Amino acid sequence: MTENNQITGSNSRLLSLDFFRGITMFLLVAEGTALWSVLVKEPIAGTFLEPFFQQFHHHPWNGLRFWDLIQPFFMFIVGVAMPFSYVKRLKRGDSKKQITRHIIQRCIILLAFGVGLHCGYNKKLVWELWNVLSQLSVTILIAYFLMRFNWTIQIVASFVLLIVTEIAYRYFPVEGFNQPFVKDQNFGSWMDLILMGKINNGGGWVAINCIPTSAHTIWGVVAGQLLLSNKPQINKFKILLLSGFIILFVGYLLDRTSITPIIKRISTSSFVMASGGWALIVLAFSYWIIDIKKINGLIMPFVIFGTNSIFIYLFFNTIGMQWLNDFVFIFTNGILLWLNASAFLIATITSITILGLEGYLCYYLYKKRIFFRI
Numbered sequence: 001m002t003e004n005n006q007i008t009g010s011n012s013r014l015l016s017l018d019f020f021r022g023i024t025m026f027l028l029v030a031e032g033t034a035l036w037s038v039l040v041k042e043p044i045a046g047t048f049l050e051p052f053f054q055q056f057h058h059h060p061w062n063g064l065r066f067w068d069l070i071q072p073f074f075m076f077i078v079g080v081a082m083p084f085s086y087v088k089r090l091k092r093g094d095s096k097k098q099i100t101r102h103i104i105q106r107c108i109i110l111l112a113f114g115v116g117l118h119c120g121y122n123k124k125l126v127w128e129l130w131n132v133l134s135q136l137s138v139t140i141l142i143a144y145f146l147m148r149f150n151w152t153i154q155i156v157a158s159f160v161l162l163i164v165t166e167i168a169y170r171y172f173p174v175e176g177f178n179q180p181f182v183k184d185q186n187f188g189s190w191m192d193l194i195l196m197g198k199i200n201n202g203g204g205w206v207a208i209n210c211i212p213t214s215a216h217t218i219w220g221v222v223a224g225q226l227l228l229s230n231k232p233q234i235n236k237f238k239i240l241l242l243s244g245f246i247i248l249f250v251g252y253l254l255d256r257t258s259i260t261p262i263i264k265r266i267s268t269s270s271f272v273m274a275s276g277g278w279a280l281i282v283l284a285f286s287y288w289i290i291d292i293k294k295i296n297g298l299i300m301p302f303v304i305f306g307t308n309s310i311f312i313y314l315f316f317n318t319i320g321m322q323w324l325n326d327f328v329f330i331f332t333n334g335i336l337l338w339l340n341a342s343a344f345l346i347a348t349i350t351s352i353t354i355l356g357l358e359g360y361l362c363y364y365l366y367k368k369r370i371f372f373r374i
Contacts (some may be wrong), residue, residue, distance in 0.1 A: 001235045012288075015290045015291055015292040015296050015303070016283065016289075017080055017081065017084075017283070017286075017292055017306075018112040018194065018306055019286055019299040019303060019306075020077055020144065020282060020283055020286050020301070021081075021234070021306035022305045022306030023302045023305075024070060025306045025312060026302055027070060028070060028313060028316070029171070029305065029312060029316050029358050029359070030351075030355055031056070032218040032316030032320050032325075032358075033320070033323050033325065033354040033355045034052065034347070034350075035352070036056035036067075037281060038347045038351055039348075041057070042058065043344060047328070050308065055067060058264060058265075059264065061183060061265065062255075063262060063264060064262050064271070066256055066297075068264040068275065071132050071135075071213075071277050071278070072213065072216045072272075072276060072278075072279055073219070073275075073278075073279050074132060074136075075132075075135070075213055075217050076216045076217065076220040076276065076280075076283075077140075077220060078139075078140060078217055078220060079217035079219065079220020079222075079224065080145050080219040080220040080221070080223050080227070081142065081224065081293060082140075082221050082371060083221060086099060086147070087228065089102075100144075103140065103141070103144050103365075107136075107137040107138070107141050108137070109374050110134070110136050110137040110140070110310075110374070111134055111137040113133045113310075114129065114131035114134030114136075114137065114172070115127065117131050117314070117317050117318070118130070120318055120322065127197075128196055128198075129196060129198055130205045130206075131337060135207075135213060137210075138210035138214065139210055139213060139214040139216065139217040139218075139219060140160075142214040142218070143214060143218045143220070143221050144201070145216040147221050147225075151222045151226075154221065154222050155222060157302040158215035158219060161211055161212055161214055162215055162272060162273075165211050165212045165267075166260065166268075166269050168187045169181075169186055169187045169188070171188075172190065176188055180262060181260075181261050184199055184200075184201065184204060186206075188206030188208050188209070188266045189204075189206060191206065191208045192206055192207055192208075195207050195208075203265065204265040204266065206265070206266050209266065209267040209285060212267045212269060212272050213267050215272050215276060216276050216279065217271065219276050219279070219280065223280065223283060226240070226339060233292050234293070236287065240284035240287065240344050241280070241285075244276075244277045244278070244279070244281035244283075244284060245320060246277070247273045247274075247276055247280070247331040248273070248274055248276075248277025248278060248280075249277070250277075251269075251270045251273030251275070251277055254269065254270035254273070255274070262274055262300070303361050304366045305359065305362050307328070307365070307371060308362065308366075308370075308371060311372040312361075312362060315358070315361070316358060320354070324354060324358075328354050328357070330351055332345055332346060332353055333350070336349060
């Protein structure tokens, strides 16, 4: 399914979705340049700025930082785009069977890319399923086959997935993996041993996060169907905003009452709801500002980052992180050392230079109308 998202019966784009996807990708590209890592080191470390820049790093366990929202945003955005793409394919004459075959093929490719990235990280062949692309290969399939049902069934199914996962974590009986919210001692870690023969030591990430986080993609699909509907725009905004606040409140309530802690690394139900709530709220305000109020003069740089989202994600995780970063450092380090620049300044300028180069790549592809589809 392509990532184009034209509104039914209109030649205009849903610019709020383009913006949401683009700013998410911009933040991910910046991560690939090591910018967020640089900005928590000295001389910023220990100052009033450090807590702000720590928001661009995952929480070590129980809690929620801004960076913990990026993957949910990515999965949610994919869901929002799916109904638009589905309608577009039907209009151009694709059969439902053809669309289904394309979705299955796309998910297989995403899984291959996800596993391939882990091979690149490890510099050897490995079988690891923690990457967001591997996760997406499952959430897209689940959301797609639910998309044919009405919104009530889709939402009920999403909460069933959360409940089933919650029960599995709480009541799994195997000794050593029966601590639902303890790192590396939970049901998810046991499943990693079954699926991959290893656990994510130290990180606590688990592969079966794809089950509860399917809710993010499902909620994205429902939001996309709402935006495609004939309801007045202001009503769409209100529904998105209210829905977001409700599940955000429930997510934080579960955490604050110690019923279920917010833990991204095992995607607890409270985390899925809190992050999903934020995704709906961001989409609602983006829609209100950009598509309703037409305040969209400054969104184009972010739109450009989002037009080849899967490609640029793969690029900065492979060529970018494993070659371009070091190559640029040769020149920035050489020149700035000659100017007696500090290590912090050199690292910062290096990251910003890499970000500029990768941004130009996105712009070049956009300008030449080169879009990589899977």
